[in-house]
Every structure is written in C-alpha cells, then in structure tokens.
Amino acid sequence: MLGFGVVKGLAVTLEHFVETYIDDLKYFPRRYSEEAMESRQRVNGRGIFTVQYPEQELTHAEAFRYIPFLVFDEDKDSVYEGIRCTSCGICAKVCPPQCIWIVRSLDADGRPIPQPAEFDIDIDVCMNCGYCAEYCPFDAIIMDHEWKLADYDRFDGHIHDLERLLKPASYYEKIRPIQYAENNLDEEEEEDEA
C-alpha cells in the first residue's frame, strides 16, 4: 500500500519520542540528575541522550589523551628537583609533527645533566597522538585530560613552557589511577631487585 513505508518510519520516530519520556518517569521529578545521565550514556542506556553541558559533563576514560604535561614528584625539596624528565629526548624524537623542543641542562663544565633547562610544547602543532607518553621510559610525560583550553588569543599561551607543563604526581594519580599504580609497582619491583 502506498504510504505504508512512510507510516512505518514515522512509527520509529514516535517510538524514540515516547521512549525518552518513559525513561524520565523513572527519575521523576529530576529529569537530569547525575544518576540518570550516567545510566543514559551506557551501551544499554535508554531515554534522552543529551549531556547538559556545561551543567553536566561527559567524563572521559582513563586512556583519554589531550595535550601532554610533565610530571614532578612532590616528595622532593623543590619542584625543579622533582621533575622526572631527564631530557633524554625520546619524546622529541618520536613526536610525529615535531612539536616538542627540549634544551638539555649543562653543568659548569658543559657536561649534560639529566634535567631539562627548557621544555616547550607547541599545542597548535601537537596532534594528541600520545607517542611521547607511550615511549617515555621514565613516566615523566603524560597525556592530560584537560580539554577546556579555548581562549581568545593564541600568541599568549599556546606554546606551553616548562612552568606551564609541570603538574604534580598526585594529579597524574588522580586522572590515571590504574596506569599510575602499574608504573609505581614496576618501579618498586625494580628497586627490590636492585
């Protein structure tokens, strides 16, 4: 019958429309509660799929990667001593768009010491591929979860320097608890073996 196909299609849209309200009843009277949002984002979620940004935010998985940052350990005397980076340069060499710039520290005799003197990442070139973090032997450079970076000017702040890049190990633990625990475990094992 002509027109039946269209009617069948309309039934689908009607079903979608009704379904959202049926799910809302479960959370009556708070349509957009945290609990409701979380259940609706799951693979078996039903109901309205919208996340009410900026009131609500979609959380990201641990593996999520955005612009990288450098880790410093807080148990050292100063931030500078706590920097895990040894300026070995692997991240700069493996970086596909070559957006990492490192100046190695030198001691008074001109011999290199394992500390970065300058460390710059051009976030306007960075492709968030995560190689720097993946191949860092010291767990010193980590991909961040911070994506709220929109601003009005790119010439003031899009080149992340050492000061901007450094974040404490506790922050690293907060955003990537599993990876942090695994790597800590590895270190302890190594120490035990030694």
Added chain:
Amino acid sequence: MMVEVPSQSEVPEIPEELQRNVLITGVDTIYNWGRMYSIWPMVFGLACCAIEFIVAGTARYDMARFGAELARASPRQADLMIVSGTVTKKMVPQVVRLHNQMPEPKYVIAMGACATAGGPFKEGYNVVSGIDKFLPVDVYIPGCPPTPQAFLQGLVKLQEKIKGQSVTQVPWYRKDQRDEAIPIPVLGPDIFDPRQVEAIKEELVKQRAGETQAETEEEADANGAKPKKGITKAPKLPQWDISPTEEAQTLADRIHQALGEGLVTPEKDTLLVAPSRLIQVGEYLRDTQDLAYDLLSNVTGVDYLGRDPRFEVVYHLYSTSRGSGPLVLKARAPEEDPQVSSLTSVWPSADLQEREVWDLYGIRFPGHPNLKRILLWEGFYGHPMRKDYQEAYYEEPTKPFNSRWPGGHHTLAESKNPYSRNSVYPKEWDPDEYTPVGEALAVVDAKDLPRTGIRTEKIVLNMGPQHPSTHGVFRMVVTLDGETVVDLEPVVGYLHRNHEKIGERNGWLMNMPYTDRLDYFNSMGNNLGYALAVEKLLDVEIPERAEYLRVIMAEFNRVLSHMMMVGFLLNELGAAFTPLFYTTKERELILDLYEEASGSRMMCNYMRFGGVARDVSQDWLDRACYLARERLPRKLDELEQLLSDNEILVARTKGVGVIPPEVAVAHGITGPMLRAVGVPYDIRRVEPYGIYDRFDFNVPLLHNGDLYDRYLIRILEAREALKILDQALEGIPEGPIFGGRRAWQLRVPAGEAYGRIEHPKGELGYYLVSNGTGNPWRYRVRSPSFINLTALAEMCKGHKVADIIAILGAIDIVLGEVDR
C-alpha cells in the same frame, strides 16, 4: 527608545559618559542576551574537526541548547564561521570570500590545531599556518581534534565575548570603523596575499641580488666541498635483489611470444615495461582469457633521485574474475622531460591517478585526455613530491629534526620565513606581471544543441567547494542542458594536506597517527592497513589477542562507517537529520569504546607494528558484546524499518546512477560500490589478511547497481560485520597484545610492499618503498574514496542536478582521504 535622562544639574557629580552608561548597560544586556543565544553558524566544514562540529549538533551534545543549532548554508544568513580543520592554500581564497559575504556582526572560531596554526600538517606545502593570517579570529579551540564538548566550551567563550560587547563600542554601527572587505588571496606560483605584494617584491629583489652573490661565492670555492643547500647527505637509494621470480619470468616469456621480444623485463615479481609500449602490454594482460587483469587498482610515481632513469611509475593490477594479483608493472622515465604513455584507454581508472602523478611528480602521460593538475592548481610552481622539492618550512630531509633536541630553543617556523607565512616564490617571479591561471571551465558551443522549437543553451554550474552536501570541500563542474547533466568534472585538492610528502619525511612509526586523519571516520581501519603493509616488510609475529582486537576494531569501524553513510545519504535526499541523529547516537557508543581502548574518539592511533597499543578490559569486551549482539542489530532493524520501504526514498533512489559491472571495474571502483553492481569482490575473501580466513561471513551481493542497492548493501554489510564481531568477541583469547620489543626507533628492511585491506569505502592500499632506514622512501596511499570518484561522471550523466548530490553521497567519500 525614549528614556528619561536626568539633567546635568540634578546629578552634578557623575560625569556625562557614565550617566549614559547606566542606560546603555540596560540596553546592552538585552542586546547581548539576544545575540548570545541566537548565534547562527554557517554550514561550513573543512576537515576532521568538522565532524566533531557536526556531532556537537546531534543528540548527545545538542548545540541547540545554546541557541546555535540553526546552521545556515548561506554565508549571508550566518553570523558565525567555524573554521573547522586544515585550511589549505587552494581553499583559503574561498574561505576569505565566504567571510566577506557574511554580514556584520560576524564572528570566527578557529577550531582545532590546524585552523589555529597549521597543526600537524603545518610543514606541508599546501597548508596555511593558521586562518588568523587572513581573517580576524575571535576564539581559538586547541586540540586535534577538539572533542565536541571542547567545541561547546569554545562556543560558550564566544558567548562570553559577545556579552562583554557594548552597543556603543561595536564597530558595525560606526561608519568610520566598519571593516573593509578582506582582499582575497590569489593562487600564484604559491598563494599570495594582495596585502603582501610589496613585501614579496622587495624580498624577491633581495633574493635575486643574493643569488648572484652566492653564485660568485660558489665559483670562488668551486673546489671546496661545500654541501649543496637542502639535501645535506646523499640519500641512500633503496636496493634489493632484482633477480626475477619464476612466475614473473614465465609471464614475461608469454608476453614476448605474443607481442615480440624486448617489451618487458622481469624484475623480482614485477614486470618492467618500456614506457611507450605500456598500452600494448596492458591490453594483452586485460584481454587474455587466463590473465584477465581487469582492475587497475593503483597508479603511482616514485622518484629515485640519484638513479638513472630517475622516475618510475608503478601499476598494481588485479583480476576481479580470477581473484589473482597483484601484478606489478613498472615503467621508468628519465629526469629530463619524463614521459610514460597513458593507460586511460585500457583502464579508465588511471584517469585521476595519472593526473595526480603529473601534478606531484611532473611525469607527463601522452594520450591522457585531460592532463591537468589535480590536487594543486594550474600555475603552482614545482612538483612537490619530487625528492628535491623544498617547501617553505623545509628543515631537513628526514625526521627527527636536529633542532628539537638537545639544544631545542623553541622557534616558530613562521619567524624564519621572510613573509612569516608558509609560502615561497620563485626568484624570477614578478607579482605585477602575474595573471592567475583560472580553472578552465567548459565552454559550451551553441552549435551542438538541438534547435527544435525553443533555442536553449547549456550552462556550466559550479557546485562546491563550499556546499552543504559535498561532504566537505569538494567541487563539481557540471554542464547542464536544462536540468539534465551532460557532463561533470570533479575538482579536488581543497583538502590536500600533503600526507604523502610529510609521510616520507616521517619515521615509520610517526605515520600511524597521520593515517588516522585520512578517512577520519575510520581511523582504526586506516591504522590496520598501514600496520599490515609495514609488517609485510618487517618480520614480526602478531600475538593472537592482538589479531582479534584488530578485527574487532576494524569491524566496529565498518558498522560505524556504513551507518554514518546512510545517515548522510538520507540528509542529502532531504530527510534532514532524523536518520543521521539516530546513527550518530550509535556511533557515539562505539566511539566511547574506542576512547577507552585507545585514548581518543576519532584519532585512535591504536595499531602498532606487531600488535596493538593497549589492551582492553573484560568490562570493555562485555560492553562490546552487548553492542554487537543486541543493540546494533536492533538498531539496524530500526534503521531499515525507518527507511527501506519508505516510498520517497525508493522513488528517489531506484534506477538512479546505474553503471554496468564492467564499467565499474574498469573505473577502479571497489568496496560496497562494486558489490552493489554484482561483482563479488571482497578483499577479506579474495586475499584474506590478518585472521579473516577464520570467520564465517557472507559477501552480500546486489545486482541493480542503483542508489537503492548502494544504500541496502551498506546495511547488509553492517550485518555481516556484526556477525564477524560476534565470532571475534567469542573467540578472543587471553595473552599478550604485542609481539617483539616495543621500540620508538624502527628500521624497516629495504624492499617494496603493497598492503591492502577491505576498507568500508573500498580497497585501501599502502604502497611502501623502504631503503632500509628509519624513514620510508616512498609512502603512497591508494585511497578508495578518491578512485571511486573516477566514475562519478559516468554515473551522473543523464540525471538531474538533485540526483548528483545523492549519487555523490552514495559513493561515500571522505575528503581527508580523497585529497590526502
């Protein structure tokens, strides 16, 4: 508006301007409130970021909540331009023109690293280092790509900016401050900004003076071993054993018997053909019954700088009826005026690819009907894929660059360029004398028109590169007789971001995240193809679990891609957004899985040579099972219920865009497009890669070859993909996910390899030549979207303009892959 203003005498303390402010603040609040929540963005997208922008408008992110859902296709109705993605030199004149056409007040958001400053493609010869070199930008959103939420954050930032404006200050109500139209950049030997002409002239004069000086210097120390500029050390030419294999020798003997001596020379498993006799050999290979090489899949050039003859053109042939291949043909051409006869008369699929080789390598193809530049523009100086071509931001022939470590003081590439832009001009060029070489439009002669009754004329219609339904920056030059299409020419290159040039400078591993940005709907599939091709040269064993994970990721990608294709196709048929919203929702759920497994929604960068990057948890697998076994089959049913019997869809698609199977094969069409015309050719079956030979699945086949079949085959294939997923998720073993040692440095043994996979869009191939170092000598992507376009004209002829859009939609092109 009449408002009582208190007179001076009553409030003598408050200065005059402040008194007005009290009133204006009230007006401003209302004025800005209205503008903040009614931003109309333009339907305008350039690259990968545009997908995230589109997704920001769909159910999960719902841009409508900010009052910004009313995307306008015309710049004259829009007040926000979202420059989302890589701005190429070929595209920037259009971007500026569109901006000029927008009425005030207008705002620009630079979305993503590329639009902000060139991004990962910054070093490319066809990429602009930031749209802010041309347009005033209000908000920058970093990220590659920014997530839809990051985009929304940018939108909120823009709203804040609007909130801070005052009606008394804004320039668009002031005659003296109104912006002049921005001069449109011109495509010369390189792009040039009319505002820079004087600076360019001065610089060129300086350069000419410098050149003479340098020449005298060079003469002075002619004996001194001064290294030539650019290539600092002699490149190591690829070399491998070329003693012929038995098959190659037998085939060569057969050809000699049939066609005469000396036509071909077997080299390893390839045949070297005399450049002038290609057609003869090609016809023999195509027409001989037991060879039947009917599919010319890949044509590409290689520059062996330092070898004589310098250039090589490589052809990969397959037989769809016998399932055999590849047979690799090679033709060599000298440095001076390289020429190889065109194979378009034997295999029309050579058409666009030969143009690409001409464009990038400068090898001419006598006999080609339309040998014009394709990715760049007529008038562009040089052939950029040649090894001795140096772009404006050229640093070193290979990565990693020495300037980054250990003395890596940050310097912007712009600061080293005299024009602080990504451009370079030939020394002898004079901007005053230059007239741009226009894209030649077909001129219609009134003589070849029927003169019955009313005198009509054909018209040439230009669709794109900015058009809401060309899937990005794609242009079609359509010759029309009334409403009927007489001829059509695809014009591409507006997203040509120099993937291959950058790829040859990159290390082997560095190319992996770049492949994500080819077909940005299918990063997992792109990764897989590249990993497989490189693994052909490397000797690595891939653990079982990694093999299964690869299949799972690639098949999810197929479902995702096919569902999105249906959504977009229906958009183009006028069923605006309902199907797209439903399919995007499912895509989001798959992307959640991707993000958890790989770290990124779209740019997964998940495969490595020898395995995959990260393992997945049991919880992940459970959710994947639920999706593959319960949710997605249900959603495919729902999609079919929504569409398959819909009378309007059927009326619009049945019998439209039909091509016969042999024409399709000859034009190099692969993938679902080919199976919709009844050719059972699926690489997973013909030449199983990975562990595809273990799975039980059908190759769906339809025979009408019209749009409806192209729609339906996607649904059927998505179902088969779910079947594979079901088996893969069932059979995935525990164990390691990576074979061998994870190394950031990688040397690949010298040799050449062509790896191909059944991509959701067709045959995705990577042709690689290694010289045994850490960087590929030749890195070529045979992209299905690009080559499927070869037959676009064939399919469109005789149809109406509205059908072209649908026919293009059914090919399912992604511009990142078309232009690379």
